Amino acid sequence: MTSGGRIGALLFTALALVACGGSASGVRIVDLYRTADGQLELSLRLDLPATMVQGLLRGVPLGFQCEMQADGRRSTQRRELRFLPLSRQYQLREPATGYSRSYDSRSAALAALERWPLPLDGDHEGAVRVRVHLDRGRLPSPLALSAVFDRDWHLDSGVVTWPAGQR
Amino acid sequence: MASRATLSRWGAGLLVAATIIALSVAGLFLANDATVGRARLGPYYPALLVLAAVLALALGTIIALQVLRLLRAVRARQPGARLNARLLWLLLAIGVLPSLILFVFALNFLFGTVDSRFAAPVTSALDDALEVGRLYLEERRADAEEATAGIARRLSRLPPADWQQELDNVIDEVAALQVGVLAADGSVRASASADPDWLRPETPPEQLRLRLSTDGHVAVVESRGDALVLRALARVDVGALLAVGDVVQAVFPVPPRYAPLAHRIDRAVAEYRQLDFLRGALKVSMAIILGLVLMLVLLAALLLALRGSRRLVTPVAHLAEATAAIGRGEYRSLPTPSRDDELGDLVIAFNRMSGELDHARADILGKQALLEAQRAYLDAVLAHISSAVIGLDGSGRVRLLNAAAEQLLGVNGHDVIGAELAVLGGRYPALQPFTRRIGERRRDAGDWHEEVRLDEAVPPRALLLRGRALVEPDGGRGQLVVFDDAGALGRGQREAAWAEVARRLAHEIKNPLTPIQLAAERLRRRYLGRLPPDDADVLERATGTIVSQVESLKTLVNAFSDYARPQPPRRVGIGLNALVGDVLALYGQDARLHVELALAPGEIMVEADPDRLRQVLHNLIKNAIEAMAELPAPRLSVGTAVVAVDDGRQAMVEVRDHGPGLPADFDIAALEPYRSSKPRGSGLGLVIVQRIMAEHGGRLEAGNAEGGGAYLRLWLPA
Structure with missing residues (x-):
């Protein structure tokens, strides 16, 4: 996330609180674990609001962003979920790598999205600060503005430090 | 203080200008950005909105303060404040009403335009196109599934050792890109490929394996870059003793002409549905942007109205203030206006008028002072001249009476000034001949001379009157009468004659007195001892008489000299x-x-x-x-x-x-x-x-x- 965006998010917090009476988050970081092949992976719990599901089915691509800070370095990963009406499939894509995968069902696509590999060595031992949120700034233009005032489009895990309690 | 106030005004002006510009830029960017496909400023929307709100709040605060100041000025009835307020309301009415109408009209028009983009025929055509695409793909998918199931059936009748041969034969029959047999652990038991890009079979996704386990065969469409392929799976049933779980996987190409068409249909449908879904959001965004622009327009209009009305009214207020000051006798010039309009001309004309009035007033004051000085001079002259003076106005009232007149007439000036001549005569009966004669002469146009006797006065006296008609400032004919005591005048003349007599007497008498005295004393000294006692006694008395009389004459002559030759006193x-x-x-x-x-x-x-x-x-x-x-x-x-x-x-x-x-x-x-x-x-x-x-x-x-x-x-x- 850019610094401008961060400031904007901070400034927005007050506005959002006034406009919405508090933001409801549908994404939660459940666990950070090491996979069988030694990869560090985030386990998420995604609960898309009905409005968002409706938007997804009506062609709105949902961009999710994972911000990570470890060993004093920051990195950002993006994944995009979209629905393909012709094949009735859900496509999960990583814009940075061009990798994409199609799923016949939304649950399968969400299950794939809920496993988010981190670009860290498997033997990494230090604290990791992670935040996963819906990238509202990449929503289609009309929605990007109105989503500022709609808490259904405010998916944000908040910053989670792993292992818990470390800073 | 003035420079600090100027700086403050400049600062406020810059802040306002910056605010308006920032709001304009924010509104324009939002308007441009929020209506195109992807929001380039999306990440900055919250910050932009907060910034716009803060700036609008600042602008609103400035405006509120100015409005409050104006209201206070109206309440305090400051010059120009009410006119300023009226102009402000007028300008606001001119600016606000059309803005609101435009806002409602624009919103209605835009909403209508947005709704009109989703016409039913277009929606139906897109749905039909999507259905056609789906039917085609379904057909292809069914063919692929059937072909793969056929391969599986053929393989199930052959020993595994012949599977490779069979695959090599069948790949061309079914026009597949790749055909392979995968074991349950994912290993490839046999495979054939018709395309170098599809040499080795991929492990099928877990979800396909699950569907395969329930249905026995499955086929799905997959994207490979810009191309589409069909992946079909079928279970090879060769009996319980043979390799259980072997799967035939075949990849079939979708005709190249179909793939871009399918992509376009996919994209068009997705975008159309997205737009339909975003219709409400688009309206909200437009309402927000238009509201922002309206707020900007209204605030700017309000501010411009405030400043414009103040700028228009300021010269008028200055004029009103300066006019009131003129009423108090303060003549001051207004600052020369830089504006080239009727108000500027008015200020210049006012300054000219004020200057001329000031000049005229100074001239009048100068003349008044001169008049006062002349009057004081005249009063001093009248007070000190020995002749008595009385002045009458056109109606016969006493306007002037000098000290000599008071003394000569024996009246008090305070009782006489302003009184009619007849009243004066009634109050002082002894003066009636005097007042009657002047009354008779009051209509005379030229100079006149009269002698009036005041026989009833104590002591009786005669007055010599010299009159002259005077034209009053109001056009009436007054009289100025100068009069003297005729006796005093005669006495003066007599005194002068007597002084001349005394001088001559002193001169003629004083000279022989000393020789007479000396001669008498010599006679006495020479003959007193020679004469008989009787004669000597006569001589003694005679010379004594002569000497004493000469002494008396000397005293008299000295007195004559003093009277005749007065010297100025040495004070x-x-x-x-x-x-x-x-x-x-x-x-x-x-x-x-x-x-x-x-x-x-x-x-x-x-x-x-x-x-x-x-x-x-x-x-x-x-x-x-x-x-x-x-x-x-x-x-x-x-x-x-x-x-x-x-x-x-x-x-x-x-x-x-x-x-x-x-x-x-x-x-x-x-x-x-x-x-x-x-x-x-x-x-x-x-x-x-x-x-x-x-x-x-x-x-x-x-x-x-x-x-x-x-x-x-x-x-x-x-």
Whole structure:
């Protein structure tokens, strides 16, 4: 996330609180674990609001962003979920790598999205600060503005430090 | 202070300008950004909105403060405030109403435009296209699934060792890109490929394996870059003894012409549905943007209205203020306006008028001061001339009466000024001949001369009147009458004649007196011893008589000289009490004379010639003693005092005798030389006293005292 965006998010917090009476988050970081092949992976719990599901089915691509800070370095990963009406499939894509995968069902696509590999060595031992949120700034233009005032489009895990309690 | 206020105004102006520009930029960017496909400023929307809100709040605060200030000015009834408020409301009405109408119209138009983009035929066509695409793919998918199931059935009838041969044969039959047999652990048991990009079979996704386990065969469409392929799976059922779980996987191509069409349909449908979904959001965004622009327009209009009305009204307020100041007699110029319009011309004209008024007022004040000076000069002249002056206005009222007139007529100016001539005559009956004659002459246009006798006055007197008609400022005809005491004029002429006589007498008589005296004394010395006693006695008495008479003549001649040749007094500061004491000391040897002295406390300083004043006192005391010559115990009272009068203080010396008093017809104003009430008087004593007092700016007063005797008072400026 850019610094401008961060400031904007901070400034927005007050506005959002006034406009919405508090933001409801549908994404939660459940666990950070090491996979069988030694990869560090985030386990998420995604609960898309009905409005968002409706938007997804009506062609709105949902961009999710994972911000990570470890060993004093920051990195950002993006994944995009979209629905393909012709094949009735859900496509999960990583814009940075061009990798994409199609799923016949939304649950399968969400299950794939809920496993988010981190670009860290498997033997990494230090604290990791992670935040996963819906990238509202990449929503289609009309929605990007109105989503500022709609808490259904405010998916944000908040910053989670792993292992818990470390800073 | 002025520069700080200017800087503050500049700062406020810059803030306002920056705010308007920032809001404009934010509105324009949002308007542009939020209506295109992807929001480039999406991440900054919250910050932009917060910034816009903060700036709008600041702008609103500035405006609110200015409106409050205006309301306070209206309440305080400051010049121009009400006009300013009216102009503000007018400008606002002009600006706000069209803006609101435009806002509603634009919103309605935009909403209508957005809704019109989702026409039913377009939606139906896209749905149909999508259905066609789906049917085609379904058909292809069913074919692929069927072909793969056929391969699986053929393989199930062959030993695994022949599977490779069979795959090599069948790949061309089914026109697949790749055909392979995968074991349950994912290993490839046999495979054939018709495309170098599809050499090795991929492990099928877990979800396909799950569907395979329930359905026995499955086929899905997959994207490979821009191309589409069909992946089909079928279970190879060869019996329980053989390789259970082997799967045939075949990849079939979708015709290349179909893939871009399918992509386009996919994208078009997705975008169309997205737009349909975003319809509400688009309307909200437009309402937000238009609202932002409207707020900007309204705030800017309000601010411009505030500033514009103030700018318009400021010269008017200055004019009103300056006009009120002119009413108070303050003439000031307004700052020269930089504007080139009617208001600017008005300010310039006002400045010119104010300057001319100021100049005219200064001119009037100058002339008024000159007039006052001339009036004061005239008053001084009138107050000090010996002739009496009376002025009448066109209606016959007394406008002017100088001190000499007051004295000569014996009236008080305060009682007379403003009164009609007839009223004056009624109040002072002795003056009726005077007032009647002037009344008769009041209509005369030219100069006139008259003599009027006031027989009823005490003492009776004759007045010489010289009149002249005067034109009043209001066009009426007034009269200026100058009059003198005819007796006093004659007396003056007589005094001059007598002075000439005295001078000649003194000259003619004084010269032979000394030889006569010397001759008489020589006769006496030479013949007194030679003559018989009888003759000697005659000679003694005769020469004695001659000498004493010559002495008397000398005294008389000296008095004539003093009268005939008056010298200007030599004025120095002298103490009146001390002078009186010195003079009285010379009479202390007279045992018969009893002197009563009543001097004022302290000392009375006057500017006078000490020798002449001493002479005056001698004359008065000598007169008093002579008046009491027949009394066995003459009593002389001498006193001094200081009396406050209108134009300062007057010192007074009174010499009173207790003799028979002054004759009934004695008039101090009618004293003439050589007329004495005493048998041996020269008639010059009081005349000389009167002259000396006049030379000193004083006067002589005489009268009979209560209880007998006469008093003579000397009045001198103290």
